[in-house]
Amino acid sequence: MNLNQLDLLRILQETDFNLSKAAEKMHVVQSAVSRQLQLLEAELGSPLFERHGKRLLGLTPLGERVMQEVEQIHQAKKNIQSMADDFRANRNGTLHIATTHTQAKYLLPVPVQKFRQQYPGIKIYMVQSSPDNLIDLLHRHQADIAICTEKLADDDRLVLRPCYEWHHVVIVPKNHRLTSGLLTLQRLAEEPILTYSPGFTGRTAIEKAFNDAELQPDIILAAADSDVIKTYVRLGLGVGIIAETSYEPSKDNDLIALDLRRLIPASVTKIAYLKQLYLPSYCRYFIDKLLEQAQLKNHQSEI
The missing domain is CATH 3.40.190.10 (Periplasmic binding protein-like II)
Structure with a gap:
């Protein structure tokens, strides 16, 4: 068993168990993906995927359990890289923000502007989607933080930070x-x-x-x-x-x-991120700017 095989499992799940798409994302031929999967299942002594012919349909009960461990390993790899970048004071990278249209337009402009002044080398990717999908983006590691009002309290795997109350x-x-x-x-x-x-x-x-x-x-x-x-x-x-x-x-x-x-x-907008996520210094800075802007909005609302 090696990390590449475990990465393959994660990528297969991200691509809806499509072998050709997984091979494309891993920059290998499809036969190599199939071979690595066969080797891993042979080592474990049990299939990880339900199949119809050569097509993968979904995870077996063992596959579900294994994927939980794979997600933790993937998160640990990301955390280690983030720690190393912080140690080297690396000011390049990306910040992925998942949010709704309302927050993107009315809450984020000032924090984003301040962030860009402090970290001009960090690229910002903003995904606007439904609250349900925002949570999914966090778990698929396609967003570092999510900002919205609905749904976030339903997930005990997240750190939730109240941002501001509004009416x-x-x-x-x-x-x-x-x-x-x-x-x-x-x-x-x-x-x-x-x-x-x-x-x-x-x-x-x-x-x-x-x-x-x-x-x-x-x-x-x-x-x-x-x-x-x-x-x-x-x-x-x-x-x-x-x-x-x-x-x-x-x-x-x-x-x-x-x-x-x-x-x-009243409704409360929250900032959410995975409990297991190591927050780089630039991500912590952005959250601080968000909270500052939120306090200003709270003050304006009270007035």
Whole structure:
């Protein structure tokens, strides 16, 4: 058994057990991949993959257990390289950030700008995706840190650091009927609502508020992007419920934002990374800048 064979197992899983794609990623011919897999299974005395002919279908129970160990070995290799880079004060490398559209647009610009000034040799790769996929990216080692509101608390393999607390607002055109009188969930439930897709940007908190009040909101449009929601509010499709940070008074002065903190529970955006991950100094610096920006947002929200 050698590290190349263990790397092969990880790459096969990443490529959905496709031998030709795994061979391409490893820069070898497919027959060499098949041979190494045969040697490893012969050494272990049991198959690691379910097969149909020559095609791999998935992992056997033993394969599942082995893959857990392989992931730890792969993480250890990455940690050792990161430690060595830190020891040499290496200022080159990559920072992979997995996040949602809302955080990428409204939270990350200032920390990214400060990071680039401090570490001009570090490349930044930002992946915008759904909260469920952000967690998967961490576990597949395709992201160093993830930043979002939903889902992260469900995974005990992650370190979670609260970033900032925020609330939703309802956005409406000027002179809309909701701008006068006391705003209630009952009045909101009577309007066509445009808000986030399930799993995005505090949608869980929105649903909880209406459920607790035994109300059924009329959500006629759901999107992952605050700007999309604002666009369709402008077209007169309904009222929008978005994150307070997504309302920009200078750009959205044709819309009015009404505070929902009395009606919808606060949401908390979190920073997450693998517990087993060694954080390079540049990654720790970026997290510090994120937290600084978050504190500023918390202060602005309180004001």
